[in-house]
Amino acid sequence: MIRDFSKDEYDEFKSLFSISDTWQIIKNIFLEIDRKVLEHGERVAYIVLSLAKRQKLDTKTTRSLVFAALFHDIGMIWSDEEETEFKSFNPKDTYGHALSSYLFLKYFSPLKKYSEIVLFHHGRVDREQVNPFYKLGVKLHICDRIDVAEMNGISRERTIELLNKNAGKIFYKQDVEDMIYLLEKTSVLDDLKTNKCRDTIDKYLSAMYFRRDVVRNYLFMATYCFEFFDTETMFHSRMTSSLCYLLGRYMNLNLHQLSVLYTAGLFCDIGKARIDHSILKKPGKLTDEERKIMKRHDEYTKEILEGCIKDPQVIDIAYSHHERLDGSGYPRGLKGSEIDINKRIIAVADIASALMAHRSYKDAYPMEKTIEELQDMVDSGKLDEKVVKAFIDNQQEISAYLENHINRVLRTLQAMRGEKARLKFANSWSL
Numbered sequence: 423m424i425r426d427f428s429k430d431e432y433d434e435f436k437s438l439f440s441i442s443d444t445w446q447i448i449k450n451i452f453l454e455i456d457r458k459v460l461e462h463g464e465r466v467a468y469i470v471l472s473l474a475k476r477q478k479l480d481t482k483t484t485r486s487l488v489f490a491a492l493f494h495d496i497g498m499i500w501s502d503e504e505e506t507e508f509k510s511f512n513p514k515d516t517y518g519h520a521l522s523s524y525l526f527l528k529y530f531s532p533l534k535k536y537s538e539i540v541l542f543h544h545g546r547v548d549r550e551q552v553n554p555f556y557k558l559g560v561k562l563h564i565c566d567r568i569d570v571a572e573m574n575g576i577s578r579e580r581t582i583e584l585l586n587k588n589a590g591k592i593f594y595k596q597d598v599e600d601m602i603y604l605l606e607k608t609s610v611l612d613d614l615k616t617n618k619c620r621d622t623i624d625k626y627l628s629a630m631y632f633r634r635d636v637v638r639n640y641l642f643m644a645t646y647c648f649e650f651f652d653t654e655t656m657f658h659s660r661m662t663s664s665l666c667y668l669l670g671r672y673m674n675l676n677l678h679q680l681s682v683l684y685t686a687g688l689f690c691d692i693g694k695a696r697i698d699h700s701i702l703k704k705p706g707k708l709t710d711e712e713r714k715i716m717k718r719h720d721e722y723t724k725e726i727l728e729g730c731i732k733d734p735q736v737i738d739i740a741y742s743h744h745e746r747l748d749g750s751g752y753p754r755g756l757k758g759s760e761i762d763i764n765k766r767i768i769a770v771a772d773i774a775s776a777l778m779a780h781r782s783y784k785d786a787y788p789m790e791k792t793i794e795e796l797q798d799m800v801d802s803g804k805l806d807e808k809v810v811k812a813f814i815d816n817q818q819e820i821s822a823y824l825e826n827h828i829n830r831v832l833r834t835l836q837a838m839r840g841e842k843a844r845l846k847f848a849n850s851w852s853l
């Protein structure tokens with residue numbers, strides 16, 4: 423039996439992050455990938471909250487709609503739809519991004535139960551389906567259109583005209599009535615231009631409660647965001663954090679240190695989101711100039727994490743994952759005692775993870791070859807001897823643990839891609 427986090431470890435991990443911290447992490451990653459989609463999601467969630475209040479929707483329904491609103495267009499990042507479609511009041515093709523958003527939430531997030539609302543967020547009353555989420559999708563649709571109208575500079579009067587014209591056709595009559603009330607009698611439209619939307623959503627989320635295991639799933643969701651631009655980095659992050667966790671345990675770190683190290687492992691390469699894709703995904707070896715650019719990812723990681731993680735240790739460890747004991751590493755060229763046990767562990771975890779993974783320029787190394795390479799780096803004074811010894815002594819458990827965890831990620835990815843292909847094939851769905 424391969425052990426996952428224990429109850430105590432989950433508790434310690436949870437004490438490191440509140441829901442709003444976790445949301446800040448996800449948000450910061452999305453800001454790197456696609457700022458406009460994230461900000462649009464926040465504004466639509468704000469409109470949803472206003473409508474839910476007006477209609478006195480129950481807490482559960484409101485929460486479903488808010489989460490669906492936050493991520494409803496996330497699939498835009500994946501799909502080939504034109505940006506003009508994103509902004510268009512009457513988009514022609516909405517299937518691709520609605521499907522991608524749905525798949526992302528269903529497979530890569532703890533928000534699976536809201537994924538169908540997202541799938542139907544361009545749904546219309548005159549095509550109503552029996553699916554209970556369809557109705558909520560249509561409700562989300564009207565909120566979405568208000569922000570799209572705002573983005574297009576459509577006047578309040580014209581927006582109201584468009585709503586009235588489509589009452590009972592695209593939108594529910596009651597929703598149109600309530601939305602017009604909000605537009606005429608409240609500050610909702612003006613609020614879209616200010617920070618009020620963001621602040622209100624942050625406050626709304628920080629009042630929520632999370633189960634202990636769900637926090638980690640939200641962080642996994644954040645690493646799945648890498649899937650938008652680089653599957654390799656996504657796998658690498660998951661493997662590095664698993665290795666940090668195992669090596670930390672073998673080195674008898676306390677629970678708090680273990681959670682700090684695990685998180686640093688998950689996000690140490692997040693700065694790669696800012697590296698040009700032509701370099702990040704280049705098949706074959708990088709030129710000196712490209713390598714120089716690639717090495718900037720540690721600085722970017724630090725910058726991104728400083729905007730969302732409160733624990734300075736997590737940031738410091740993530741920032742230092744390329745430091746080497748002999749001072750040959752980067753970005754600071756730290757040496758010997760300047761590199762504490764956490765940084766020594768993440769260095770080994772990062773290298774082992776890279777060696778054991780398939781890369782565009784090399785095959786995955788088997789365990790023996792990985793150990794040989796690690797040992798060479800100990801002999802040349804680059805890596806910590808004790809940490810590598812812990813790796814070697816526990817190689818069987820490490821292999822089994824990684825196989826179990828990485829296979830799980832692989833299966834999720836395959837299931838998602840399978841459903842994507844099936845749904846694209848069965849494109850007869852009316853959305």
Ligand SMILES: [Fe+2]
Pocket residue numbers: 494495516519520543544
């Ligand atoms: Fe959309």
Ligand SMILES: [Fe+2]
Pocket residue numbers: 462466494495566
């Ligand atoms: Fe949208």
Ligand SMILES: [Fe+2]
Pocket residue numbers: 690691719743744
């Ligand atoms: Fe790195």
